[in-house]
Amino acid sequence: MKRILVAAGLLAFAAAGALAEPATETSAPSSFMLDNGLQVVVVPDHRAPVVTHMVWYKVGAVDEAPGKSGIAHLFEHVMFKETRNIGPEEFTSIVQRSGGQLNAFTSWDYTAYFERVHKDQLGKMMELEAERMVNLIINDDPEGPFISERDVVKEERRQRLDNNPAALLQEMVLTEFWKGHPYEITVIGLMDEVNALTPQDGLDFYREYYSPENAILVVAGDVTEEGVRALAEQHYGPLQPTGEAHDQRKWQPVAPLAETKLITHSDPKVRQPVWSRYYLGTSFNRDPERALALEVGLEVLGGGLTSRLYQTLVEEQKVAINVATFAWTTLHDEGPAVIYGTPVDGVSLEDLDAAVMAEIEKILAEGFTEDEVRRARNKLAATAIYQTDSQSAMANHYGANLALGFTLEEIASYPDEVRAVTPDEALAAVRAVFGADQNYITSHLLPAEGDL
Amino acid sequence: MLKLRLISGAAAAVFLAACATPAPPPEAAPEASLDAEAETPAALALDVSVYDGDFVDIQEFTTPGGVSVWLVSEPSIPIVSVQMAWRGGSVADPEGLEGLGQAVVYGMNEGAGDLDSLGFQTAMEDLNMSFGCSNGSEWTSCSATMLSDNAAASMALVASALTAPRYDPGPFERFVREQEVSLKTRETSAGYLAWRAQSQALYPDHPFAREVSAQSLAALTPELARAHKDALMTKDRLLVTAVGAISPEDLAPLIDAAIADLPETSDVPAATPVTLPEIAAAEPVVVPLPQPQSLVRFIGPAMDRSNPDFFPAFVLNYTFGGGGFESRLVKTLRVDKGLTYGISSSIDPDPNFNVWSGGGQTKNESAGEFITGIRDEMQKFIEGGVTEAELSDAKAYLIGSYPLGFDSNAKIAGNIMSVRQDELGIDYFDRRNALIDAVTLEDVNAAAAKYLAPDRFSFFVVGEPEGLSAE
Numbered sequence: 023m024k025r026i027l028v029a030a031g032l033l034a035f036a037a038a039g040a041l042a043e044p045a046t047e048t049s050a051p052s053s054f055m056l057d058n059g060l061q062v063v064v065v066p067d068h069r070a071p072v073v074t075h076m077v078w079y080k081v082g083a084v085d086e087a088p089g090k091s092g093i094a095h096l097f098e099h100v101m102f103k104e105t106r107n108i109g110p111e112e113f114t115s116i117v118q119r120s121g122g123q124l125n126a127f128t129s130w131d132y133t134a135y136f137e138r139v140h141k142d143q144l145g146k147m148m149e150l151e152a153e154r155m156v157n158l159i160i161n162d163d164p165e166g167p168f169i170s171e172r173d174v175v176k177e178e179r180r181q182r183l184d185n186n187p188a189a190l191l192q193e194m195v196l197t198e199f200w201k202g203h204p205y206e207i208t209v210i211g212l213m214d215e216v217n218a219l220t221p222q223d224g225l226d227f228y229r230e231y232y233s234p235e236n237a238i239l240v241v242a243g244d245v246t247e248e249g250v251r252a253l254a255e256q257h258y259g260p261l262q263p264t265g266e267a268h269d270q271r272k273w274q275p276v277a278p279l280a281e282t283k284l285i286t287h288s289d290p291k292v293r294q295p296v297w298s299r300y301y302l303g304t305s306f307n308r309d310p311e312r313a314l315a316l317e318v319g320l321e322v323l324g325g326g327l328t329s330r331l332y333q334t335l336v337e338e339q340k341v342a343i344n345v346a347t348f349a350w351t352t353l354h355d356e357g358p359a360v361i362y363g364t365p366v367d368g369v370s371l372e373d374l375d376a377a378v379m380a381e382i383e384k385i386l387a388e389g390f391t392e393d394e395v396r397r398a399r400n401k402l403a404a405t406a407i408y409q410t411d412s413q414s415a416m417a418n419h420y421g422a423n424l425a426l427g428f429t430l431e432e433i434a435s436y437p438d439e440v441r442a443v444t445p446d447e448a449l450a451a452v453r454a455v456f457g458a459d460q461n462y463i464t465s466h467l468l469p470a471e472g473d474l
Numbered sequence: 475m476l477k478l479r480l481i482s483g484a485a486a487a488v489f490l491a492a493c494a495t496p497a498p499p500p501e502a503a504p505e506a507s508l509d510a511e512a513e514t515p516a517a518l519a520l521d522v523s524v525y526d527g528d529f530v531d532i533q534e535f536t537t538p539g540g541v542s543v544w545l546v547s548e549p550s551i552p553i554v555s556v557q558m559a560w561r562g563g564s565v566a567d568p569e570g571l572e573g574l575g576q577a578v579v580y581g582m583n584e585g586a587g588d589l590d591s592l593g594f595q596t597a598m599e600d601l602n603m604s605f606g607c608s609n610g611s612e613w614t615s616c617s618a619t620m621l622s623d624n625a626a627a628s629m630a631l632v633a634s635a636l637t638a639p640r641y642d643p644g645p646f647e648r649f650v651r652e653q654e655v656s657l658k659t660r661e662t663s664a665g666y667l668a669w670r671a672q673s674q675a676l677y678p679d680h681p682f683a684r685e686v687s688a689q690s691l692a693a694l695t696p697e698l699a700r701a702h703k704d705a706l707m708t709k710d711r712l713l714v715t716a717v718g719a720i721s722p723e724d725l726a727p728l729i730d731a732a733i734a735d736l737p738e739t740s741d742v743p744a745a746t747p748v749t750l751p752e753i754a755a756a757e758p759v760v761v762p763l764p765q766p767q768s769l770v771r772f773i774g775p776a777m778d779r780s781n782p783d784f785f786p787a788f789v790l791n792y793t794f795g796g797g798g799f800e801s802r803l804v805k806t807l808r809v810d811k812g813l814t815y816g817i818s819s820s821i822d823p824d825p826n827f828n829v830w831s832g833g834g835q836t837k838n839e840s841a842g843e844f845i846t847g848i849r850d851e852m853q854k855f856i857e858g859g860v861t862e863a864e865l866s867d868a869k870a871y872l873i874g875s876y877p878l879g880f881d882s883n884a885k886i887a888g889n890i891m892s893v894r895q896d897e898l899g900i901d902y903f904d905r906r907n908a909l910i911d912a913v914t915l916e917d918v919n920a921a922a923a924k925y926l927a928p929d930r931f932s933f934f935v936v937g938e939p940e941g942l943s944a945e
Contacts, residue, residue: 069550070529070881102799111809114799119867121874124799138878173812177767181815181835185664185765243881290764293658328595337592337644343655366651397599404602407621410551411882 051420052247053430059235060258063430064250065242065420067413073243074417075147076136077155078425080238081231083209084130084354085272092175092211093219095128097227099171101135102126106157110167113150120146130205131273131354132425138414141244148257155237156261158228162221172219179210187289188296188467195285195465199300199358204272233267234258238424242417276356278302279461290470294343296364297371297378300463301455303349303359307426310439313351315451316359318443320347321398322390323382323452324361328397331361334381341369341377349455354426359455371466386453395445403437522722529880529903532890535722539730540709544890544900546717548883554718555619555883556629556729557891560711562742563610565681566702570693573686575609577649577699578706582607582616584645586634591645594635603628605635611682612745612826613895614706617887622719629728637735639703641696653691664769664936667761668833671934672773675759677748682827710739713894717883745826750775750932758845758933760942768841768937771833772848774930778825779896785909786917787821787830787925792868793860794851794926795819795832800867802854803832807847813840817848823896830925841939849928856926859919873907 051065083094104110117124122139137147161167183189193208200206210216239258241250279302306313324331324347335342343364350357361382365374409415423433518538525532533545564575583598583606584591598605603620605628616636620628660666673683712733716725752775777783795803795818803817819832836844860868879885880903893902935942 067881069548070877072877072881111799111805115867118797118800118871118875121871121876121878123875123878140874140877143874167809170810170812174808174815177813177836178815180767180837185767185835291662293662294655326595328592328599333592336648343651364655367654397596400602401599404621407551407602408553408619411553411884413881 049246050434051430053424054247054251056234056254056259058259058261058263060254060261061238061424062250062254062258063238063240063420063424064245064247065240065416066245066247067242067410067416068244070413071141071244072138072413073141073144073241073245074136074138074414075144075151076134076240076242076417076421077151078238078240078421079133079232080236080269080271080425082129082131082133083207083211084204085231086204086207086211089215090219090223091207092209092216093223093227094133095210096172096175096216096219097224098126098128098133098135099175100160100168100224101154101158103167103171104159104161105154106159107153108150110161113154116150117147122147128209129353129422130209132422134418134421134425136414136417144241144245144250145253145257148253151239152257152261155232155234155258156264158232160221160224160228168221168224172216175210175216176213179213179216182210183208184213187287187292190289191285191287191465191467194287195298195300195463196358198283198285198463199279199302200276203274203276203355205276205353205355205357229264229266231267233264234261235263236267236269238421240417240421240424242413242420271354273354275308276302279463282461282463284464284466286466286468288468288470292467292469294364295371295469296362296465296467297374298360298362298465299375299379300358300360300465301460303351303357303455305351305353305356306428307354308356310432311447312451312454313349314439315443315447316349316455317351317402318395318398318440319390319448319452320349320359321401322394322448323347323385325398325401328394330385330394331363331378331381335363335374335377339377341366341374345378352422352426361456371468375464382456386449386456390445390449392445395443395448398448399441399443402440406437518723518726520722520726525900527901527904529877530886530890532900533722534900535726537726537730539734541712541714541729541733543714543716543722543725543729544894545715545720545722545725546883546886546890547719547721548717548886549719551883552622552719553619553883554622554625554716554720554725555617555887556632556714556716556725557615557617557887558733559613559615559713559891559895560707561613561744561895562706562711563612563614564684565611565745566706566742567684567690570690571698572684572690573653574694574698574702575614575706576653576686577646577694578703579607579609579614579616580649581639581641581645581696581699581703582635585640585642586631587638587640589634590640590642594631597631601628601631603631605632609706612824615891625720625724626728629732633728633732633734636707636732639700641700643696646696646699650691650694653686654688657686657688657691662763664763664765664835667763667936668769668771668934671759671761671936672771672932675755675934676750676773676932680748681745682748704737705740705742708737708740709733711742712736713891715887715890715894717887717890747826747828750829753929754932756929758935758942760939761934761936762938763936765937766837767835768838768844768935768939769833769835770841770844770848771831771934771936772819772931773829773831773934774925774932776821776828776830776925778828779823779898780825783917783921783924784821784823786913786921789865789868789872789910789913790855790860790918790921790926791819791821791830792872793864794855794922796821797868797871800871802851803834803848806851807834807836807844811843811847813837813844813847830931838938839940841935841937842941845933845935845942848933849931852926852928852931855922859922860915862915865913865915865918869910869913872910876907 049066053063120143122137124137126135304312331345335345345363347361349359520535522535567574605618607616618632795801807813814834814836817834
């Protein structure tokens with residue numbers, strides 16, 4: 023998830039011919055607060071009679087108690103089960119019967135629930151989300167719905183991680199990378215800990231974090247601020263804060279890596295070795311200027327087919343099938359900056375490591391050209407324009423950034439900020455991250471012994 | 475609903491050169507003018523018929539160069555996307571040259587005219603546009619997305635690719651290297667292994683079962699790719715759709731310039747229908763793969779759109795496995811039993827591949843229970859059909875959610891191209907909901923009895939399922 027932001031007030035297109043509809047001035051996103059502390063954000067998009075309705079809670083896997091990994095995500099599943107006024111499994115039935123699509127997702131930093139419906143159904147969606155914000159019921163039958171949902175989540179973990187050697191290796195690396203930080207366990211949780219979660223854990227989590235003052239409502243689509251305000255006052259306005267919920271987040275700065283390490287994972291399913299290095303990067307929350315410069319710098323260094331590393335290692339030297347760099351800059355706390363590559367047959371991971379690092383050293387000594395930095399900036403800025411085509415992407419984008427604590431103004435200023443990054447700034451950011459004095463984790467994904 | 479009008483507009487420049495001077499980047503200069511370098515402006519007159527639909531208004535016209543175009547104008551965001559599709563995909567790969575169509579499309583954005591691979595990719599970045607082509611089993615498609623400010627320069631780059639793709643040795647060898655990696659990695663991909671087991675068991679001699687091999691890859695050359703590109707991308711089989719901030723008058727010359735040098739026609743073998751057995755093997759086919767879960771896939775014969783059973787079956791599939799949280803497969807196997815994170819089913823409307831298929835993943839220990847559970851659900855549909863409430867819920871979702879497929883340029887572009895490819899008619903979007911609404915309980919239950927018998931479905935399992943043995 024790139025933090026790409028959108029300029030308010032899109033270009034109106036002066037169309038030739040009587041056919042074109044008059045260009046409607048797209049109104050900028052706006053925000054207001056209900057008396058109970060619920061923040062409401064409206065992102066107008068009048069192209070189709072459709073809305074995306076999202077509720078973002080300021081809680082995620084980062085906030086889990088020790089030994090309770092996976093509760094934020096399992097609880098998100100349980101939110102679909104039953105409430106005081108909605109029968110078991112009826113939540114999804116009502117939404118889909120209304121012609122709606124729905125789902126939810128959990129990250130380290132936030133949890134979001136969404137419905138996409140015809141605009142006529144917006145009030146009903148608010149009624150449903152308001153109901154489960156305060157009236158959730160968790161069935162405590164030891165063989166009941168909480169337990170079968172826990173089994174579902176275990177299957178989800180197998181499907182996302184345990185089936186996939188590359189995902190398992192990444193889990194090991196990130197655990198080492200964030201050692202001692204709440205991000206050190208992956209969002210879905212450790213199998214043994216998930217398996218021990220109880221209905222009471224779910225209830226405790228609900229009481230501690232779910233309340234209107236700890237949520238952000240995002241409505242994107244064919245709506246006006248006034249229309250959303252009236253519906254939100256009607257459906258969310260009456261909700262009383264529980265008085266128990268809090269927003270004391272467990273975020274903390276990520277400590278530099280104490281040592282340089284190699285983590286290897288071999289599996290009979292691996293047919294193609296992969297090499298990576300993980301360095302301590304930064305984040306937009308912790309250091310926005312540096313994060314922006316790093317994004318631009320990594321785009322030049324290893325952002326795609328035209329990047330320096332790709333051109334040298336894949337096209338000229340032909341030692342790699344692919345090579346790229348990217349950074350996790352959109353978590354609240356610092357994430358890794360990653361260099362990875364796939365060697366051609368006959369080139370070992372050690373050889374690839376040496377070739378890539380020699381090239382990086384050379385590039386960082388020589389510097390970037392004005393031209394390639396301009397292209398990288400433009401690419402990142404243009405992504406913001408292309409993103410306006412997707413209503414759900416826009417809703418996600420605003421919701422995630424607001425849940426992380428950014429303001430609408432900060433979100434809107436991104437394209438201008440990215441265009442202001444200088445070659446010197448981009449270079450300095452990359453040099454600082456990959457400096458010879460920095461520790462890093464190397465990861466090797468390898469076939470099982472004897473399979474080569 | 476159909477209005478005709480005649481437009482006489484100003485001339486638009488036709489860019490024939492292969493983007494020798496890339497348009498200046500947005501931050502450095504104003505937009506590229508559409509009228510730049512126009513030599514002798516000729517008034518462009520287009521007959522545009524407008525289909526005024528409930529979900530989209532489609533402008534239909536034929537360019538001066540003879541190309542039929544469907545355009546949906548969307549002025550509110552400064553983006554244009556253009557889609558092209560030609561009937562004929564990987565089934566047109568000659569015997570022994572499997573992967574040739576893939577080589578053709580790989581090379582389409584890897585250099586053209588005066589620009590080598592890096593030059594072409596850099597020109598795309600300078601224009602903030604994207605362009606790429608794909609080769610499915612029955613269609614070859616190209617897609618270009620650009621900012622309306624420099625649509626002319628962006629389409630000029632597309633024109634150079636369609637007119638003079640280079641197929642330089644460097645990118646071609648890179649394509650081969652990437653394919654060699656795919657040949658290795660597919661051997662432990664559960665999805666691929668399930669597909670291969672299915673195609674070998676059910677239609678081993680059909681072109682749909684053919685695949686790239688080390689031998690076919692070794693036989694490919696840039697010269698073969700260049701020649702095959704001329705066979706795949708001809709004027710007579712081309713469909714064009716566009717969505718975005720552009721008028722028919724501005725778009726038409728850009729399309730004409732892009733396709734000017736394509737061959738008029740070629741001889742490409744058409745796909746023939748796959749016929750699945752009406753009675754499937756009783757035992758699942760098991761493919762061993764060391765992982766904690768088993769991937770389970772089922773597939774049986776269905777019907778194409780021309781069959782009166784199609785819409786009843788389509789509505790039935792929502793309740794069976796297509797309706798997400800509301801399908802019986804999910805309610806039983808996920809919600810009640812906790813056996814899987816997801817299970818779904820779908821009907822493929824392709825007249826050459828009419829199948830009803832689906833599946834999901836479950837831990838190896840419960841693979842047998844999972845398969846039994848799927849078959850039990852099928853049996854319940856045959857014996858008891860669906861309820862009035864289920865039918866009404868299915869219709870409410872299928873009809874009520876339809877506008878959600880038209881809220882972005884990208885979705886509209888995909889939808890109008892599908893309608894053109896499947897020859898459903900320009901009014902299809904407006905007829906579709908009535909077709910669903912007309913389905914009766916009797917229709918649905920008759921379709922269930924006819925198509926959902928468990929013995930019609932072949933099962934394929936990839937993993938280390940307990941209690942099921944590998945063949």
